[in-house]
Amino acid sequence: MKLTVVIPCRNEVGYIEECIRAIYNSTIKTDVEMNVFVVDGMSEDGTRELVETLSLEFPSLHLIDNEKRLTPFAFNIGIKAGGECDFVQIIGARHVLSKRYLQMSIQKLLEKDNVWCIGGQTKNEYTNVVSKTISKAMSTVFGMGIGNFRILDRSSYTDTVGCPMYKYEVFEKIGFFDETLVRNQDDEFNFRVSQAGGKIYYEHDISVKYYVRGTFKGLWRQFYQYGYWKVFVNKKHSTVTTIRQLIPPGFVLYSLSLILLFFISVKLFLFASIFLMLHFLLNVFFSLKNADSVKDFFDLFKVYLILHFSYGLGYLNGILHFFILQKKPSERHSKLSRSSFSKVQKNTSLLILTQYYPPEIGAPQNRLHELAVRLKMKGINVEVLTAMPNYPKMEILDRYKNNAIKEEVIDGVKVYRSSIYVSKSKSMFPRLLNYFSFVWTSYLRGRKLEKYDYLMVESPPLFLGYSAIALSKKLKAKMIFNVSDLWPESAEKMGMVSNKRILKIAYNLEEKCYRKAELVTGQTMGIVNSVLTRFPKVKTHWLPNGVDLSFYDPEKVEGNGFRQRNGFNEDDVIFFYGGIIGHAQGLQVVLKAAKQIENKKVKIILQGAGPELKGLLELNEKLGLKNVFFLAPVQKTEMPGVLKEVDVALVPLRKLDIFQGAIPSKIFEALSMKKALLLGVEGEAKHHFIDKANAGLFFEPENENELAKQINHMANNPNEIIKMGENARVYVRQHFNRDIIAEDFLKVLKH
Numbered sequence: 001m002k003l004t005v006v007i008p009c010r011n012e013v014g015y016i017e018e019c020i021r022a023i024y025n026s027t028i029k030t031d032v033e034m035n036v037f038v039v040d041g042m043s044e045d046g047t048r049e050l051v052e053t054l055s056l057e058f059p060s061l062h063l064i065d066n067e068k069r070l071t072p073f074a075f076n077i078g079i080k081a082g083g084e085c086d087f088v089q090i091i092g093a094r095h096v097l098s099k100r101y102l103q104m105s106i107q108k109l110l111e112k113d114n115v116w117c118i119g120g121q122t123k124n125e126y127t128n129v130v131s132k133t134i135s136k137a138m139s140t141v142f143g144m145g146i147g148n149f150r151i152l153d154r155s156s157y158t159d160t161v162g163c164p165m166y167k168y169e170v171f172e173k174i175g176f177f178d179e180t181l182v183r184n185q186d187d188e189f190n191f192r193v194s195q196a197g198g199k200i201y202y203e204h205d206i207s208v209k210y211y212v213r214g215t216f217k218g219l220w221r222q223f224y225q226y227g228y229w230k231v232f233v234n235k236k237h238s239t240v241t242t243i244r245q246l247i248p249p250g251f252v253l254y255s256l257s258l259i260l261l262f263f264i265s266v267k268l269f270l271f272a273s274i275f276l277m278l279h280f281l282l283n284v285f286f287s288l289k290n291a292d293s294v295k296d297f298f299d300l301f302k303v304y305l306i307l308h309f310s311y312g313l314g315y316l317n318g319i320l321h322f323f324i325l326q327k328k329p330s331e332r333h334s335k336l337s338r339s340s341f342s343k344v345q346k347n348t349s350l351l352i353l354t355q356y357y358p359p360e361i362g363a364p365q366n367r368l369h370e371l372a373v374r375l376k377m378k379g380i381n382v383e384v385l386t387a388m389p390n391y392p393k394m395e396i397l398d399r400y401k402n403n404a405i406k407e408e409v410i411d412g413v414k415v416y417r418s419s420i421y422v423s424k425s426k427s428m429f430p431r432l433l434n435y436f437s438f439v440w441t442s443y444l445r446g447r448k449l450e451k452y453d454y455l456m457v458e459s460p461p462l463f464l465g466y467s468a469i470a471l472s473k474k475l476k477a478k479m480i481f482n483v484s485d486l487w488p489e490s491a492e493k494m495g496m497v498s499n500k501r502i503l504k505i506a507y508n509l510e511e512k513c514y515r516k517a518e519l520v521t522g523q524t525m526g527i528v529n530s531v532l533t534r535f536p537k538v539k540t541h542w543l544p545n546g547v548d549l550s551f552y553d554p555e556k557v558e559g560n561g562f563r564q565r566n567g568f569n570e571d572d573v574i575f576f577y578g579g580i581i582g583h584a585q586g587l588q589v590v591l592k593a594a595k596q597i598e599n600k601k602v603k604i605i606l607q608g609a610g611p612e613l614k615g616l617l618e619l620n621e622k623l624g625l626k627n628v629f630f631l632a633p634v635q636k637t638e639m640p641g642v643l644k645e646v647d648v649a650l651v652p653l654r655k656l657d658i659f660q661g662a663i664p665s666k667i668f669e670a671l672s673m674k675k676a677l678l679l680g681v682e683g684e685a686k687h688h689f690i691d692k693a694n695a696g697l698f699f700e701p702e703n704e705n706e707l708a709k710q711i712n713h714m715a716n717n718p719n720e721i722i723k724m725g726e727n728a729r730v731y732v733r734q735h736f737n738r739d740i741i742a743e744d745f746l747k748v749l750k751h
Contacts, residue, residue: 528541
């Protein structure tokens, strides 16, 4: 017995995995041969990569392109890909089947000869407050009409169902889905089923979970299109497929006629308004019955109006287009109502407070900006409050000097800037002045902004917590404390801060920030576990760094002449470090190891800037090294081309317990570009990328002898380097895809 499962999909990275795993977790008999086809409308959010990864786990899972990007094409492509079989199950990417759904559907179809299609009850899962309200309204007779499958409370015959399973012979008898329909293609197909003598059965004992979309605007457009395309279906079949579809357009016509009647006769208007008053009373009744609060009552009242008027207006426009003007469907109505990405309600707002942000170059800058852009695309109103760009040179960029740019938009994200004191001095007082100047100016700038739902502050610098606590209160925002490094612990153990009074103040501030926060996010699990160990009542979430797989794609990126431009040969083996040259990296070990390398083809590049650069240049000259090269940092846009032309990514950190939970951000881009990793970081990073991913080799931090040994080994084994690079991209695609990271964080915000 053969079963084909078809999943039409586009940009559903946050939901597709749960959908697929539910299918494979079904209690289905062993004699059923199942093939699952995800028919994807050229997703751009990481959905495709995720499905490809899951196909390694589930060999019968297949990814197929739907270049038309419309649902009926997806249905037909998937059904035809499955070939001749016994049953076809269609399920949306936001649906999660119960364990018995598939087997019970097959059983019922085998038992009932006259039943050609079967489906179960839909249990709505809410993605936000608005979607919960919409779900309530769509589960009532007043909202959806008598006979709609969404409100049935017992098994029975009906005219359509959600998540249908068909006997394959149905497609042989009546053909496939109508590809001219953007909407209502399933209703039209089920009408043909009924016309051909088949029955459609609603089975109340099986269920499917559905993640409801949640914006009023999206609901309006969705039901407007339902009404519009319903007329197109009626014209095609020269009949009205159901009586209940006439009620909304009739009500809209009636409401419009009341306006005209008001100017003719007030008495007639008052008499004729009895049905409008009845609708109003029914709306009040059902809204009161299902509301959880006063706000919920008004939202429900609004949803009922949207359901009825949007469908009715769409239906009337369809009559005008298809019957009166004899037109074909307009291009505007051929666009789907749903957006490319899953969205939350528009009024969800987030202010990111950070001292570091583009156009500065660095890990926190890129990580926060990439997160902001993705959240913006998913409907969150994201804005950023940051300092005048100065890092790592500790010098305000020319075009920002004298506060020349106080507001700007970067990749669609609104950025507010405040002044900051900068100094190239490494002494304690200027550094503290740098931190606290922004603490003060960020508060003065931020207190004038609009209110936000959330304020997310980046630490370090930990002292920015003062501003965050004050601003979250002023702006009535819930504070999210994002920890990318455990300060002051890290600063203390690296010897950057030794003053006991300052450390005591800092530790007290750290505790206060955690306790005041609605949520504490950590860049590594080591950070998360440290917070939970010390403060077990704090709500935490792992918010790792990651990579934009489409930007760092070795199949698409062309070399930018990096080797030739810098005097390297094609057969040179390049070990590359790119990033901040600071205290934590302990790059002295690289120079000491380079002294031991005799292989003339080995070239070691240190690209970047930072407080330790001067000392490293002096050490390099002292050791007389000819195989180590220092290059200036480049813009992010150039990095894929640079990484394309190197061989191994070199990532060291100092040998400190605090770094057991560290994952340097430079790892992700290199691994995404299929570069082998030479890692001098113990703990979590080694666990992920060496032990689990097999994406490179490890050397003990600050051990130049072991580093030199591993450099020689990799230089002499080029095929091993290539294999490690292949493993590298597979692993980061599975675990550190920025699109998936953003979706996971979005789910936390929703709840």
